[in-house]
Amino acid sequence: MFELARAAPAKQCTHMMIEVTTEIGGEACPFGKRIMELADRLAQWSESPDGLSCTYLSPAHRSVAAEIAALMRGAGLLTEIDAVANVVGRYPARGQAAPALILASHYDTVRNAGKYDGRLGVLTAVVVAEHLNRLGRKLPFHLDVIAFSEEEGVRFSSSFLGSRAVAGRFDSELLERRDAGGVTLAAAMREAGLDPGEIPALGRCREELLGYLEVHIEQGPVLLDEGLPVGIVGAIAGSVRAMITVTGTAGHAGTVPMGRRQDAAAAAAELVLYVEKRCAQAPTLVGTVGQLAVPDGAINIIPGRCELTLDVRAGDDVTRDAAVSDIMAEIGRIAARRGVSFDCKEVQRAGAVRCSPRLQSMLADAVARAGVKPRHLPSGAGHDAMMFDGLTDTAMLFVRCGNGGVSHSPREIITAEDADIAARIVLDAVLRLAEAS
Template structure:
């Protein structure tokens, strides 16, 4: 194992020697990127090496493809594979083929070589013998150009896995590089939008899966698209600690919301494996497929399935293009009938912990990198409409008007007054529309949304009662009709005191801070769903730009990410197995 810092400082010969096996029998790839040092992350180094292959031309690319051995081929039988290829083929069980499987693979190898003139190349990590044979048969139908591109893509993946196996790096810079990379998959050209089961969403899931495999986790993608990586315990009956967050985003969102809680645990698991450290329990990292509710207007699809609360009626929901959720799942290769099987058994769980950016300014204002979450605010959300009477702006006297927009304005100001003076209580009218409004027309109709949150249910519910009463009063005073429909009612989710204490202890040990900040979360998180089946705990990481989130300006530093990773490692190492 060599560190990225050591690679950057190494002599030419040492640099090439350390990376000579990343691309099979092709040290020229390492030589090509030598002038580009220093590299700030493994991802940057990997990208540079892949770019060198892309720029090398078809003759060099074909030579690279032909440098790879056949899968379960004659070189494997003669034990002539490189150490890297040997480990990879053994990991997929290709060294333990039955006579029938071996014969099938030999037939496929011969047919493939005869058709394309080079060996079949597949990144076999995460595969088994059956899936290797299936991939072999599927790709035999390709034309030469398509298969050449497929082989080079697989070589890029193999190189990525090998880099993670042989090069270590500081967590902070790696976390930021990984989050930057995920942000490249977007439904919009000039920002980040990643909604459920869109092409960008599926590309994101595929890359997260590869990173989990690179960390040495066993990986599955479940029936709602959750990507689940498991670090197994050596104890057969060990319980499981869950961690993770969501990988979908809001429209034009930020890079760090949700996704930090996925990539950080992956890197910590990789570090544990590279250092040979074992946990006395199983660790399961879940990249939840959906939390934001953008495409189908229903939140927490991923974590809801994990706790057994996925509403199967949602399968008939349609998106803006008329595509049902069921159809989208089937097109992505998922079986909706398997959704109930996703639910975890609470008796087998130790708890759930989530690392997340704060999405607020408290830690930034107090110059603290990390904070311990005490509770996740519950939320009551409504949509509403106000119906008054439209009229000419120049002819209807002010005292006779039934102005829907004026009634909405009065409501907004009351929500601000009622929620503004109470710590921990917030109220928001986030959407306000005057359909068909015109400059010379008194608004006859207005639609709005209302969201009231607090980390204490009694505090929030008291505010809701007062706001609803004021809505009735406004309607009577202004002679308008106000119709309110509740669309969400979620109670607050307190974090377990024991988990709060363990987070605080880890912060003290790693940072020396004698009094870690404890604070509530005003935003909702997957943790509040998981609270239905096990204890939850959350670690907040400071974000910059005034704490802004759900916005392209969302940001954090590599130093804070690195501190969070070290605290998470300490937390896992000291977490009890029972």
């Protein structure tokens, strides 16, 4: 058996006070309060005692899966943990032969994470299903609440493992990926009692699905700045990621004249500044060098090698690809001028995803009925919803993120009021969809 690590309770953050009150059945903010309480409960399981870290198949991750499964069962859902450790709960339709509407997000986290990234979407879906079950309100479609096991890509440097499997896009080569300790994904899965051989059977097909809806914290400041509790995602940015190695010539820091150097780090620095300048030229375009290292560097050695990463995203692929191609051209110029060589290996390319106009307008109606101005905004971050593009209609509802919009940080906060509004909007949209089906 594995050891269970229970972290010290997370420090209390001050909630931003927002003037929205919600009353259902006499109690203010019932969905929101429950979501906040459940998010606190899930955050107790962590790999480290001094913050929230919950990476794929760690003991904490398995404990969270068990806790979510118990929650789903308590909410009246037919629940199982599938072959990639997704927790899947079905609120069954009136009839057997019905398509499914998926309400989902992920329960893994980055290291030193906030409590709401991913989990807000899972818990919103759970409270909505719980409410329908309490009312005994049956739908003409199955409501599949899914807590995806892996989205962040922390342990195996491959993201969306959970949603990839459900969308039928899990490539078996992924099973050979190794974590920092050399453990393959396949071995980690077997050790957790999962059978990688069952993954292909998890893939859903178009005919089985009615749509996919994900609630997620915005992870940015737009809704906060505009005083809106929620927003409707119009498109999810696609990204290109590359690992770049610059090779120059190592030399003595004291003896090689400045004009005779092939300094790999200086060449990399030029590239970093170019990425920053070029990616500031279009509204949804962003570019980041997130890792930068001089392997075997020393204070008295001219860097002979430098390794860096590149991440470029935009709301549309044309804008992004134009930036990437300019960056590659600049790499050529820097190499020629400085006498260094660059090796660029593209490690990921994901196209931008447009959310379904039909579901967006349905969400916008539900947002307006909740008394909130419908605001459409793009997502700069990738989300599980992307995996369902082309398979079924997808939509996302963003929830305002406090503290200036910070996420992937213990400072990440939302309010119970905003969570409550999001849950009511999802419930409303589900019921309208039921009427229309």
